Amino acid sequence: MINRAFISILLSFVIISPALSFFSTDEYQDSLWLNVVIPEADTVNIDVPRYRIAANTHPDASAFINDRQVKVYPTGAFVGLVELKRGENEVTISAGFPSGERLTERFTIIRPELPTTSPVEPLVIESYGMQPSQDYWLHKGDILEVRFKGSPGFDASFDIEGVATDILMRELPPAQTGGLGGIYTGFYIVQKGDFASDVPVRFRLKKDDRNIVETESPGLVSLMPDRLPFIAEAQGARPFFNVGLGTDRLGGARLGFIQPGVLLQIDGKAGQMYRVRLSDDMTAWIQSRFINIFSSETPPPRAMAGSISTAGSPAADVVSLQLGKKLPYLTQQLINPNRIVVDIYGVTSNTTWVTHHLSAEGIRNITWEQVSTDQYRLQIELNHPLHWGYRIEYTEFGNMYIIIRRPPVFPDPDNILQGRIIAVDAGHGGTSKGALGTTGAMEKDITLAISKYIEEMLIGHGASVIMTRTDDYDVSMANRVEKILSGNPDILLSIHANSIGYATDPERVLGTSMYYKYIGFKPLADIMYQKLLDLGFAEFGVVGSFNFLLNDFIEIPNVLVETAFMSHPEDEMLLLDVEMQKRIARAVVEGLESYLKMIK
Numbered sequence: 001m002i003n004r005a006f007i008s009i010l011l012s013f014v015i016i017s018p019a020l021s022f023f024s025t026d027e028y029q030d031s032l033w034l035n036v037v038i039p040e041a042d043t044v045n046i047d048v049p050r051y052r053i054a055a056n057t058h059p060d061a062s063a064f065i066n067d068r069q070v071k072v073y074p075t076g077a078f079v080g081l082v083e084l085k086r087g088e089n090e091v092t093i094s095a096g097f098p099s100g101e102r103l104t105e106r107f108t109i110i111r112p113e114l115p116t117t118s119p120v121e122p123l124v125i126e127s128y129g130m131q132p133s134q135d136y137w138l139h140k141g142d143i144l145e146v147r148f149k150g151s152p153g154f155d156a157s158f159d160i161e162g163v164a165t166d167i168l169m170r171e172l173p174p175a176q177t178g179g180l181g182g183i184y185t186g187f188y189i190v191q192k193g194d195f196a197s198d199v200p201v202r203f204r205l206k207k208d209d210r211n212i213v214e215t216e217s218p219g220l221v222s223l224m225p226d227r228l229p230f231i232a233e234a235q236g237a238r239p240f241f242n243v244g245l246g247t248d249r250l251g252g253a254r255l256g257f258i259q260p261g262v263l264l265q266i267d268g269k270a271g272q273m274y275r276v277r278l279s280d281d282m283t284a285w286i287q288s289r290f291i292n293i294f295s296s297e298t299p300p301p302r303a304m305a306g307s308i309s310t311a312g313s314p315a316a317d318v319v320s321l322q323l324g325k326k327l328p329y330l331t332q333q334l335i336n337p338n339r340i341v342v343d344i345y346g347v348t349s350n351t352t353w354v355t356h357h358l359s360a361e362g363i364r365n366i367t368w369e370q371v372s373t374d375q376y377r378l379q380i381e382l383n384h385p386l387h388w389g390y391r392i393e394y395t396e397f398g399n400m401y402i403i404i405r406r407p408p409v410f411p412d413p414d415n416i417l418q419g420r421i422i423a424v425d426a427g428h429g430g431t432s433k434g435a436l437g438t439t440g441a442m443e444k445d446i447t448l449a450i451s452k453y454i455e456e457m458l459i460g461h462g463a464s465v466i467m468t469r470t471d472d473y474d475v476s477m478a479n480r481v482e483k484i485l486s487g488n489p490d491i492l493l494s495i496h497a498n499s500i501g502y503a504t505d506p507e508r509v510l511g512t513s514m515y516y517k518y519i520g521f522k523p524l525a526d527i528m529y530q531k532l533l534d535l536g537f538a539e540f541g542v543v544g545s546f547n548f549l550l551n552d553f554i555e556i557p558n559v560l561v562e563t564a565f566m567s568h569p570e571d572e573m574l575l576l577d578v579e580m581q582k583r584i585a586r587a588v589v590e591g592l593e594s595y596l597k598m599i600k
Contacts, residue, residue, distance in 0.1 A: 032058050034095045034103040037436050038502075043108045048503035051109055053080045054438040054567065057095035064094045071507075073569040075576075077438035079506040084111045117181040118151050125150040125205050125215045129183075132201060132219030137269035140225035144188045146217070150205045152181030159202040163194050163223055166204075194223040222269075229267040229277055231298040232291040235260050237478060239290035240552075241330070245270055250547040255284050255330055257552070259394050262326045263301035265346075266293060278328055278345040279375045301325055303398070304350040305376050308368065310360040314409070317362040319380055319402040323347065326394045331554065333520035337364075338382040340390055342402060347376035362406045380404070386598055387520030388490075389556040405556075407599045408490050416596045417589075418462035423489035425550060426451035426467070427496040430474030435499030435566040438506070439576070443497045443566055444472065446575050450563065451495050453585035461589070477549050485555060491524070491595070492558035493588065494550045497575055498540070499567040510568040511538030515546040515560035525559045527594050531587040535580075537564055537571075557595075561588060 038054040053065050056076040063070050063078040070080045072095075082091055089109045096102035118124050131147040138144055146158050146169070156169035169186035177183045184205075200216035239262075241255040264286070268275030272288045306322030321344075329344045349370045356366065365381040380402065388405040395401065412418040427447040428434035434443025448469070455465045466487040468480045484492055500509045512532040514525040522544060529542050540562070551560055563584055564571035574580045 032061055032095060032097055032101050032103055034093070034105060035440055036093055036105050036107075037438060037440050039091070039107045039109065040436075041107075043110065045110045045112070046502060047112050048501075049084060049111075050081045050503050051084055051089075051091075052500070052502055052504065052506050052567075053082060053091070053093060054436065054506065055079075055093055055095075056439050057103075058097075061095045061097055064092075064096075066092055067094075073438075073573070075439050075569065075573055077569040077572065079438055079567075079569060081505055082109070084109060086111050086113050114178070115149070115180060117179075118149060120151050120153065123151045123154070123205060123207055123211050123213050125203055125213050127215075127218070130203075130217055132217050132221060134219045134271035135198070135221070135269065136219065137222045137224065137228065137267075137274075138190045139228045139267045140190055140192050140194075142190045142268060144190065144201075144221060144223075145185070146187065146201050146203070147183070147185045148203050148205075148215075149180070150182050150184060150213070151207075155206045156184040156186070157204045157206075158186055159204070160188060160196055160221065160223065161199040161202065163196050164188060190223050190225055192225055194225060195227075196221060196223040198222055227296060229265040229300065230293050230296060231300065232264045232266050232274070232293045233260075234258050234262040234264060234286070234290055235292050236290050238481065239286065241276065241284035241286055241328075242273070244285060245273060248547070250549075252285075253547060254552060256332075256554075258328060259326065259392065261394060262328050263346075264291065264328055265300055266291070276328065278330075279372055281372070282345070282375070284328075284330075300346070301327055302346050302348070302374075303327055305344070305347050305368070306350055308351060308354040308366060308378070309357070310355065310363050310366060311357045312359040312361055312363070312406075314406070316406055317360045317404045319363070319366060319378070319404070321378065321400045321402075323398050323400055325398040327398075329392065329400075331392060333387050333518045333554070335387075335519055338384065338387055338520065340378075340380045340382070340387075340402065340404065342378045342380075342392065342400075343371065344376045344378070344400070346374050348374070349376055362404060378402070384599070386523060386595075387518070387557065389554060391555050408596065410596075410599075412462070415462055416593055417458060420458075420463045420491075420592075420596070421466065421487060421489040422458055422463055422592065423466040423468070423484045423487060423492040423556075424451045424454050424458075425480060425484070425492065425494040426469050427494060429469045429472055432474065435497055437566040437572040437575070438569050439572060441566065441572060441576055443499070446497045446563070446566070446581075447495045448472065449578075450581050450585050450588075453582050454493070454495070454588055457585055457589045458592075480550065484550070484553075489556055491592065492550065492553065492556050493592075494548070494558070494560040495588075496560060496562050498562040498565045500565065506567045506569075509540075510565050510571045511540035512564055513540035513543060513562040515543045515548065515551060515562065516558070517544070517546050517548075517551040518554065519544065521557045521559065523598065524557050524591075524595050528559055528561055528588065528591040531591040531594070532561075532563065532584065535583055535587055537574075540565075 036055040059076045065080040091107045094104040159165040169184040198220040240257045243253040265277040267277045303325040369377045390404040428444035514529040516525040
């Protein structure tokens with residue numbers, strides 16, 4: 001843990017860069033101020049049980065949240081949590097001097113009311129929570145689940161035009177619905193021979209023969225087991241598979257990227273996501289923007305796997321597989337021993353020999369396996385102690401190449417960074433502020449300052465640096481990806497500063513953390529984590545399987561560095577200090593040196 005007395009000493013001589021000038025000695029005068037950072041608006045609508053407050057005032061002032069006094073930190077920052085009831089919550093934030101001078105700001109935080117049970121009279125079906133809410137394509141054996149909220153205690157059913165009528169629904173007990181009555185559910189299993197094209201589900205709620213209400217679902221369904229699958233081609237920049245339909249702020253869990261031109265079997269749809277049949281027991285999902293669907297007469301893509309060959313150059317080893325068609329694949333890194341696994345779907349083996357040239361020094365062994373009728377697996381065992389990245393490409397004629405990077409070669413053993421190419425991504429920028437500190441500091445400024453110090457130190461060691469941004473401007477994720485990959489770096493570092501959510505106690509969560517996705521890149525995260533812990537930051541952890549797009553590169557080792565928490569007043573103090581920014585940058589550079597030395 002950081003010595004908190006050290007923070008006070010730091011702040012006595014802190015020099016803030018122009019981009020980070022949120023407080024200065026000129027501001028530390030007798031006049032009182034109050035700057036509220038969170039809430040960010042006078043009225044906030046949010047469904048959380050507690051809401052965090054972040055603000056700052058004169059360091060000698062007293063601060064209050066709803067008349068409860070809270071700690072004021074040396075920067076003048078203060079934080080807290082308020083409990084929220086359903087409906088409107090008035091929050092008062094104030095600061096004052098012992099003389100009686102006081103400043104106050106008032107906010108309204110609205111926590112939505114819970115839905116209530118529908119009235120028995122008149123008989124109603126409500127739109128709240130109705131399913132399906134989006135369009136679906138369904139195949140044989142798929143289950144269409146339906147749901148609506150209506151008057152409790154009556155008979156409910158649904159129709160699928162041209163397929164089935166009066167399918168019974170059941171009313172869930174209030175214990176399963178958070179106390180609500182009148183939640184009706186049902187399902188239909190798609191059968192061979194069913195057909196419906198873009199029809200709504202027709203719901204019916206019946207009290208007696210004279211009291212019946214009907215309505216239609218907002219989502220349309222297509223049941224076409226005899227017409228699916230359709231064949232599509234992957235398109236666009238870096239198309240990727242999702243595991244399922246789940247999502248969060250970083251998007252749903254991704255299975256991996258594929259090349260444009262890969263042929264896919266589409267056997268279902270949910271909204272703007274299409275289901276891809278990979279094998280009898282494996283499916284994936286892909287966004288509509290990434291596919292071009294062919295005519296229904298296009299046959300399913302199949303191929304025979306031919307011979308395998310390996311060859312090498314000073315920079316990379318290449319595994320080639322004769323296929324003849326661009327078929328979907330998934331890939332993963334494994335360790336102990338280090339190896340790359342590639343599963344290719346729609347493929348039957350006709351591999352009768354594997355040629356290993358002596359030039360392929362980075363490859364120890366390569367084997368194939370027919371996992372199932374339509375799943376062919378390559379396992380490539382590596383000769384080096386670390387994963388350095390790889391990429392998968394198809395030729396125009398559908399033959400697959402797996403290009404595996406070799407470890408860097410060091411021209412100067414005494415200066416291990418000499419000649420290296422390092423990509424440094426300063427998180428956020430421009431209109432993307434990132435996390436907000438309690439002083440009003442913005443993550444985008446902190447990350448840029450630290451990234452520039454890293455750049456300066458790396459150049460001083462003879463390395464080349466790819467910066468995704470060098471000033472305060474917007475950079476799209478697509479542009480970051482393009483700039484990084486086109487520069488062919490050895491390693492990627494993405495620099496960020498963390499924050500908690502709105503419902504978490506800001507004084508309880510602090511510290512440094514590292515994020516990676518693929519297990520082969522965990523050693524880089526582990527080394528960086530220890531280097532920042534050595535600076536005195538608290539432990540927040542090393543996080544794997546992280547779904548951030550820049551952690552999704554299989555091409556290069558990468559790590560996202562969450563330096564510390566902007567939302568914690570003491571962590572923020574350290575992030576604002578120029579000397580600490582330099583120490584963080586130095587720790588990152590030393591982490592790179594330690595990682596590269598693992599090659600030897």
